[in-house]
Every structure is written in structure tokens, then in C-alpha cells.
Amino acid sequence: MGGPPYRFDRTDEAGSLPARFESLEAGGESGEVVSVAGRVMLVRPQGRLAFATLKDSSGSIQLFALAGLTADFEGFAKLRLGDWVGATGQVVRTRRGELSVQVAEWTLLAGARRSFGDKWKGVTDVETRFRQREVDLWANDRSREVMTARSDMLRMLREDLWERGFVEVETPVLHPIPGGALARPFVTHHQALDCDLYLRIAPELYLKRLVVGGMEKVFEIGRVFRNEGLSPRHNPEFTMLELYQAYADYTDLTMLVEDLVSGLARRLTGSSALSYQGSCLDLTPPWRRATMAELVEEATGSPASVHTSVDELRRRVASAGVEPDPAWGAGKLLLELYEKTTEPGLFGPVFVLDFPAEVSPLARRHRADPDLVERFEVVVAGRELANAFSELVDPDDQRARFVAQARARDAGDSEAMSVDEEYLRALEYGLPPTAGLGIGVDRLAMLLTDTANIREVIAFPTLRPER
């Protein structure tokens, strides 16, 4: 059979050569033969000499071909940008000081029929970059760096959690009832079972069932799907880290979040104080802790809580520019007030503590105030990064919260939850005191790679299909 070879024996990565041959002088020959492989990024044919820049995933190296020395020199001089080449030869340094592989033998590993072509500007068109990520990754080093950083981040996250005794699990993506978050799901259909299934909006309920079963520390890093709009901070499918720890409450998780995130920043960027989109972001613990009520008062100048009169809350929500729904209680009104007046001004890192029970159907009531729950959101760089709470363990209270959600759902709230009997049955077996945490992994990757658009950290972000 013809065509390109089925394999190629590479001895060295391009990026490893400069350090190894640091002492080689200009015009010098090392006497060492290496084989390298990669993509041709530039070609500089020059009569009976030719230079090419070869790039692999570790870096670049110059190939140096000579008519009298290189097999099929004519073919080499005709390489096109984008061709994949394997080359073998002695490592030399040219007279001008460029470390090179002096090509004796070479082979075309894959020809590029298409090339993006511009050596200087590469590919900048956003649509091309995300629709044809293969071209983006080839043309833009930065894109590969971001992908690699994301992988490093995930590895470190897992290592951290394993060291702390957490067990990684996988739970269903296809859910008979979407639960664990307030969001509109994607619907699909199973032919053999002849029933609709929903792509998960959160793994939460299944993970807590594992805790019921005795798995005291579990986590899952997985894709979740929400049928909502796209934005620079929202992709319909995104990656969530959720973890559950028995015998712990939400205060324990504040410390865990601080440690995890600042530790990642330090190991990935070298410092727990980093620069994000031109702003200084210091993730060194401890982070500020403040209740939602305190923050609203701070931002608006007058006190507000779930115990403020509904009339006053309604008035203040209206003056913040939101038409209050008559069905909203004090809790929902306070959350609206917070989201409109306070959250936009937060940069963080800050723990926003103690949410209204009304808007938190899976969280346990606050030990000091039954109208609140023990829940926090983490705001970092002006956006929500994580959400956590002491888990609701009482099956009767959970049923009541589900029923309230179902009523809202019947009243037209497409993001409200349904009553999940399977989950209630699990709770009846006994869920020990447990704290649970969710972190938006893509947003964490954005922070750590200093990228402004969630699409930068997702290899193939959701786009409208080409027609």
C-alpha cells in the first residue's frame, strides 16, 4: 500500500533540544542524530539550501536541508505550510546561531491540502477559531496553552480531592426527572423504554444518594446541560465539579473552596494573587465572608433581610428596575434586590452567605433562622464561581420544598423543580449531616488562564450549526 507511513519513530521533542544543545556554538556540529516530527509552519527555500520551521506540541525547531546531503532535496524545498513531516539528521547550529536538525532523511507524514496561510496574523476571526478549532490550535499558540492549562488544572483538582479522601464517581447524564438545580433542561427520548429523558442540569441528587449509601466523601467532574441562552460566560453544556462531604457543614466548605482555588492558582500561575483581565485578583485566604443581608445594606445604604416587610422589599425591587411578581415572598424579593443592586458591584473573592430558604429548595435551614438556609455563593472577578450549602436532610421538609417548587412550576416557572420521589425515598433511609459544593469548572479555567470568554476554555463551544 502507498500513502504516508503508518508510524514514525521520533527520538526527541522539539522543545527539549535547545536546553540539551545549549553549549553548541554557531556553525557547530553536535555529532548527535535525532528524529523529530511535527507541522511545517514556515519554509525558506534558498536554492540549494532550504530552511523550514517545524512545530510539535512541545515547541519549534528549525530543519536545515542541503542539496548534497538531504534525501529528495527537491521535494523538501517544495513543502507547503501545514504539511506534517518527520525528519532525521544531526543536530547543528547554523552560522547565524539557529539550532537546527540538518536533515538527512525526511518523510511526509501528512500533506496539508488547506492552509490558513498568514504567517504573521494567523487566524483571528472568532467564528473560524471556534468552528474550526483545529485551525485555531494550529495557528495560535495561545489557544493550545489554554487547553493545556485546563488539563493541568483538572489534574491538580483531582489530585487535591483524592488526597483529601474524596472518591471520584460518575452518575447518570440521562435523568427521568431533571433536578438538583433551577434550570430548563434539554429533553431527549429513549426508543426502547419509550420515555422522555432529560440531560442532567446537575448531578446533585444522585451524589447525595451515594452519601446515603455510605460514601462519605464523593465528587464528580462532569458535563451538565442547561437549555438557556449563550453568553461570554455561559455555554449550554458546561463542566461542573460537585462534591459532598458527610459530617461537614457549609462553613467547612468555605475553607475547602479557599484552599482549593488559591492552591490551584499558586501551582498553575506561580502565585495566589493573579491578574485577571487587567485587574488584580488576590485569592490568598482568607476571603471575605458576609451575609447577603449585610451586603445589600452595604450596597444600598439601608437594611434589608428576609424579615423586612414584603411591601418595602417590593418597593425597593421595583425601584431597582424589576417588576415584582405578586407570587414572590420576602425571600425571592431579597434575592432579586441582591442581584440587581449588590452583586454587580462585587468583585471578590467573597463568600455571600445565608440565602433565603424560599429560593434554595435543596439547602438546609439555617440553625439560627428558619427563613434562611446555610448556603453560600462565591463571587470571584465579579461572577459566580461556586455555590454550596449544608444539605437538607429532612425528608418531610424536602417534600414540602419540592411541592412548593412544583406549584411554581404549574404556575409557569419552567425552571422550577418537580417532586422527585426516588430522591425522597433515598432521604428516608437517612442522609447524615452533609455539606455540598458545586464549582463551575469552565469559569475557574477562565480565571486561571486570564480569558474573558468561556468559549476560550471549551475546545468546541456551542455554535449555531453551519448551513
Next chain:
RNA sequence: GCGCCCCUAGCUCAAUCUGGCAGAGCAACGGACUCUUAAUCCGCAGGUUGGGGGUUCAACUCCCCCGGGGCGCACCA
């Protein structure tokens, strides 16, 4: 979903404001060149200006519809 902006050669961009022959660099193709570094030089080719309709003697340019994209708003992580 609503508002504003963008779409010109394979890539990066001019020409659009003020309607008057669609251009350049890179890539590609042909050629020259024995140390280049975005090599250089000579030559050649490359377009239904996102699609459709309208106004006009004349439309990349002005108007309308459609498609795709970006940002903002809304919702969320």
C-alpha cells in the same frame, strides 16, 4: 427573545463615511538564489463583496428581508 455592531480572495485587511473600473500583504502556483529567521527577487493566478430583493444611468457602498457571528440586556454556573 430584544438592542447595537460586524461579514470583501484560502488567511489578515483596504475601498463603504461622501455610490463611479474591487485592491494589498501572506498563502498557493511557475521561476531565480548555498546560512535563512514573517528570507528576498521576478512572474502568474485568485472574487456571485454571506444570500436574496429594492432604489439608481451606476451598489462592496443606500434601503428591506434572510443567514451567520460579536457585544450588551434578561437567565444562570
